[in-house]
Amino acid sequence: MRDLVRRPLFWPTLALVLLLALNTAVTPSFLSVRIQDGHLYGSLIDILRNGAPVLLVALGMTLVIATRGIDLSVGAVAAISGAVACVYIAGSSQQAATSTLLTAVAMAVGVCVLLGLWNGLLVSVIGIQPIIATLVLMTAGRGLAMLITDGQITTVVSPGFKVIGAGFVATLPVAILIALAVFALTAVLARRTALGLLIESVGINPEASRLAGIHARTITWTVYVFSAFCAGVAGLMIASNTSAADANNAGLWIELDAILAVVIGGTSLAGGKFSLTGTLIGAMFIQTLATTIPTIGIPAEANYLFKAVVVIVVCLLQSPKARAALRSRRPRRATPTVRTETA
Amino acid sequence: MSASALSPAVAARIRRYSPPRRYLPVAAAIALLIGIFGAGSLRYQGFADPQVILNLFVDNAFLLVLGLGMTFVILAGGIDLSVGSVVALSTMIAASTLESGWPVAATVVAVLVSGTLLGTLMGLVIHYFDVQPFIATLAGMFLARGLCYLISVESIPIRDPGLTRFAQGTVPLPGGYHVTPSVVVALVVFAIGAWVLHLTRFGRTVYAVGGSESSAHLMGLRVALVKVGVYTISGLCSALAGLLFAAYTLSGYSLHAVGMELDAIAAVVIGGTLLTGGRGLVLGTMVGVLLLGTIQTFISFDGTLSSWWTKISIGALLLIFVVVQRLLTRRQT
Numbered sequence: 103m104r105d106l107v108r109r110p111l112f113w114p115t116l117a118l119v120l121l122l123a124l125n126t127a128v129t130p131s132f133l134s135v136r137i138q139d140g141h142l143y144g145s146l147i148d149i150l151r152n153g154a155p156v157l158l159v160a161l162g163m164t165l166v167i168a169t170r171g172i173d174l175s176v177g178a179v180a181a182i183s184g185a186v187a188c189v190y191i192a193g194s195s196q197q198a199a200t201s202t203l204l205t206a207v208a209m210a211v212g213v214c215v216l217l218g219l220w221n222g223l224l225v226s227v228i229g230i231q232p233i234i235a236t237l238v239l240m241t242a243g244r245g246l247a248m249l250i251t252d253g254q255i256t257t258v259v260s261p262g263f264k265v266i267g268a269g270f271v272a273t274l275p276v277a278i279l280i281a282l283a284v285f286a287l288t289a290v291l292a293r294r295t296a297l298g299l300l301i302e303s304v305g306i307n308p309e310a311s312r313l314a315g316i317h318a319r320t321i322t323w324t325v326y327v328f329s330a331f332c333a334g335v336a337g338l339m340i341a342s343n344t345s346a347a348d349a350n351n352a353g354l355w356i357e358l359d360a361i362l363a364v365v366i367g368g369t370s371l372a373g374g375k376f377s378l379t380g381t382l383i384g385a386m387f388i389q390t391l392a393t394t395i396p397t398i399g400i401p402a403e404a405n406y407l408f409k410a411v412v413v414i415v416v417c418l419l420q421s422p423k424a425r426a427a428l429r430s431r432r433p434r435r436a437t438p439t440v441r442t443e444t445a
Numbered sequence: 446m447s448a449s450a451l452s453p454a455v456a457a458r459i460r461r462y463s464p465p466r467r468y469l470p471v472a473a474a475i476a477l478l479i480g481i482f483g484a485g486s487l488r489y490q491g492f493a494d495p496q497v498i499l500n501l502f503v504d505n506a507f508l509l510v511l512g513l514g515m516t517f518v519i520l521a522g523g524i525d526l527s528v529g530s531v532v533a534l535s536t537m538i539a540a541s542t543l544e545s546g547w548p549v550a551a552t553v554v555a556v557l558v559s560g561t562l563l564g565t566l567m568g569l570v571i572h573y574f575d576v577q578p579f580i581a582t583l584a585g586m587f588l589a590r591g592l593c594y595l596i597s598v599e600s601i602p603i604r605d606p607g608l609t610r611f612a613q614g615t616v617p618l619p620g621g622y623h624v625t626p627s628v629v630v631a632l633v634v635f636a637i638g639a640w641v642l643h644l645t646r647f648g649r650t651v652y653a654v655g656g657s658e659s660s661a662h663l664m665g666l667r668v669a670l671v672k673v674g675v676y677t678i679s680g681l682c683s684a685l686a687g688l689l690f691a692a693y694t695l696s697g698y699s700l701h702a703v704g705m706e707l708d709a710i711a712a713v714v715i716g717g718t719l720l721t722g723g724r725g726l727v728l729g730t731m732v733g734v735l736l737l738g739t740i741q742t743f744i745s746f747d748g749t750l751s752s753w754w755t756k757i758s759i760g761a762l763l764l765i766f767v768v769v770q771r772l773l774t775r776r777q778t
Contacts, residue, residue, distance in 0.1 A: 172579070230767050233524070233579065234720055238767070241707050242760020248753035349753075358583060371577055403598055403699070407591025413584035414570065421574040 110368045113419065114383045117366075121390045128398055141270045145393065147278075153389030154277035155180070155336035157382060159356050160363035161288055162329030164381045167364050168298075169305045169322050170373025171225060171232035176333035176360060178243020179217050180353030183210040183334035184341030185250040191258040203262040211334045217243075218330025222323035240357070247349035257346040267342030277339050284332065289378050298376070301325065305373030362409060363388050366416055470717025470770060471729040477762075478736045481743060489746040499624050501738040506631040507532065507686040507693060508737070511705065512712040512730040513638040514682025517675040519713050520642070522655040522722030523578035525676065527567065527585035528683040529705035531560050533698070534589040535687020539608075540601035540697025549607040557684045563589065564680015568673035582676075586706070593699035600698040603691060612692035627689045634685065638678075639727040651675060655722025711759050712737055715766045719774065736762070 125132045125145070135144035159176045166173045187210040194202045217239060224235035269276040292298035303311045304318045312318040336356070341347045365371060366387055367380025391409070396402045418424040486493030502509070511528050518525045535556045542552045567585045571578050603609070615623040642648035650671045653661040662668045691697060716733030718725025740758050744750045 224764075228768060228771060230771055231720060234714070234763075234767050237707065237710065238760050238764045241711065241763060242757045245753040245756030245760065248751070249757065253751060253753060358587070361580075361583070365580065371580060401594060401598060403594035404591050406587040407595065410584045410586075410588035410591055413580065413587065417570075417576045417580055417584070418574055421576055424574045 110377060111380055111383065114366050114368060114380060114387065118383055118387045118390065121387065121394055125390070125394055125397060137273060140273060142273045142275075147275065149386065149389045149393055150278045151275040152392075153385050154275075154281040155339045155353070156356060156359045156363060156388060157281045157385040158284055158332045158336040158339075159329075159353075160360040160367075160381045160385045161285060161378065162325075162332030163357075163360040164364050164367070164369055164376050164378060165288075165292070165301055165325040166232070166329045167361075167369055167371060168301050168373055168376035169308075169325050171322070171325070172361070172371075173221065173236045173326060173329045173333075174233060174357050175217070175221060175236040175239035175243055176329060176336075177353040177356045178240050178247065179214050179330050179333040180337030180340060180356060181247040181347075181349050182217065182243055182250065183214050183337030184347040184352050185247040185256065185349055186210040186213050187263070187338055188256040188258050188341055188347035189250055191260050191263060192256050197258060197260050198262065200262055203260060206263070207266075207338060210338055211331065214330045214334025214337070215327055218327035219323070221330060222326035225326060226319045226322040244349060247347075247352075251347050251349045253349070255346050255348045259345070263342050264345055265342070267339040277343075280335065280339070284335070285378065285382060292376075292378065302374050302376065305375070359388055359409075360385075362413060365420075366412065368420075370420065467724050468717075468726075469773060470766065471726055471732060473769065474715055474717055474729060474732045474736060474766070478732055478739060481736070481739050485739070485743050485746060492742070492746055495620070496622050497742060499618070499622055499628075501735055501742065502628045502631070503625050504693075504741075505734050505738045506625070506627040507689040508705070508708060508712065508734050509631040509731060510634050510682050510686040510689060511709045512716075512734050513635055513727065514679035514686075515706075515709040515713045516716075516718055516725065516727055516730045517638070517642065517651060518578075518679045519710075519718050519720060520655045520722055520725055521651045521671060521675040522658065523571065523672070523675065524582065524710070524720075525564075525567075525585075525679045525683075526579065526582040526706050527563070527589055528679065528686070528709055529702045529707075530586045530589035530593070531563060531680060531683035532687040532690050532702040532705055533593050533700070534563075535560055535684045536691040536694070536697040536701050537593045537596045537601070537699060538697070539688060539691045540603050541596050543603055543605040543608065544601055549605060552608075553688060556688055557681060560684020560687065561677055561681045564683070565673060565677045567680070568676030571676065572669055572672040590699065596699075597697075598699065600696050603695045603697065608692060609695065612695055627692055630685075630689065634682070635727070635731065638682075642727050647671065647674065652723055655719075655724075657723075708737060708759070711763045714770075715762055717766070717770075719770060720767070721774075
């Protein structure tokens, strides 16, 4: 039992299970999944499907945070991605054609990779603090998305595009499949090769890693590109779900949800250690929370309040000082600490 | 002896003279402000009208107060993401209490106390539990927005005669120009902020903590007081900015001031305050706010540019100033 409690994923998993149990208690049909018209339906499937964009963004964020960085620009990148795809499809003569769809997706993802290269350049080469480097794109990005859509909500009529966010393949929603595929690929690359280890070592000490022969700069750069790529795919899902690009609201505050998912999953914001499975659980927890709040009769908008409480509780659980205070029950004198640069 | 009769030592000193490096970013921001304003007045008729300059203050009074609080936090090496949400919460508290018939004075006190309390709480969590400022204030941001929605999901109009009079009042200036009472409040608060930061022991400790927290601690400075204090000040400033914003829009709404924390951070950074803390001037923040305002005025004078260019140009400016800061600090180390 003690070993179980000490496992890093014990608390997030327990929280998720408790939340699911609460839902089942309020709505007994919560856990039932049925097949209708050859598709899987049910609250659980909805949670997975709506949580797919957050999960994707959180995956990219996990690796960025593992290098002791942060990427605030993901929401803006998602908006740009949706804008590029929708504007291209809307402007094409054959909106429904597969070639149009593929070009649109390729263009959107390409633009996002460029934006990731830009963030990575600022962080790894010019050496600006990650929070500020990505703040630039966070501020300017929505303006860029507005520029692309000319300030309109661009709607498209494309059955193929609709599939990305709202379609089903083999009874499962496509959004889930995409997110899980990216998750599996990331997990294999990070945990079955040395890549994850290298990322963690850069997060612990970039300079020492460089001296040990790791291309620290390249690795830092790559994680920002990956983060922007994930945000781009998430942006396509969001735009596809509504068949429209809304430069102002698409992906709004998704960066915060993603950071929250990563933190809940046990990845430390100080870098050097990450858990992809933890992020998966964290993202699902956030989405379940968002579903639970209206279910138990609280206005959906109040979920910010609950997220705030979750952030504080998780941070306090992670904080060594808070743990020490809980354990000894005696007020301790604050010890001088070395300031972290990621503030 | 030739005309250059100065002693070699003095001549060398003149040749080697350069303005103190810490003033360079502020000087650059002022130069840019003058440049953009000059370009605007050359291009558009009526741009150089003094009332346009005064309107910069009228339209950005709340941002001045917000930027002041953010300057304290950033100088101490932290960051406060909650300010936009606290502004929204303040407008909500103000609007809902006024609607239920509270006197204006009670409303003002309620708003200021709740903002200050929230700031203090975040400061306590940051200092005593070693939670990163970024995350703690993120939680504060969620908390304040959530509370907004708990008060009401709808927008609440403010019809209270007292606050309306304050909002619509004007302070006449010589020459037929005028500002609003909000500007006076903002400038007074700004002056107090500048005094605290530059002329008191608390202010000097803020700089010391931002320069190196562990050194400040070893020197026996009151690190805890300053670290909690700057978030308290930022909370108080956000609440006050919220009151000014409520007066400006005469409504309380949970979606007010979305993203305003970015404007505040941008103003502070553009004004030359180092994001790693320890260096910067309150004056710089004012220049930063005016610069953002001038860009907005420029875009609204030019009918052909769309409003989203504001965001893009703020992002570009932020980038330029951050890179400049980076180059300046790199040369020093």
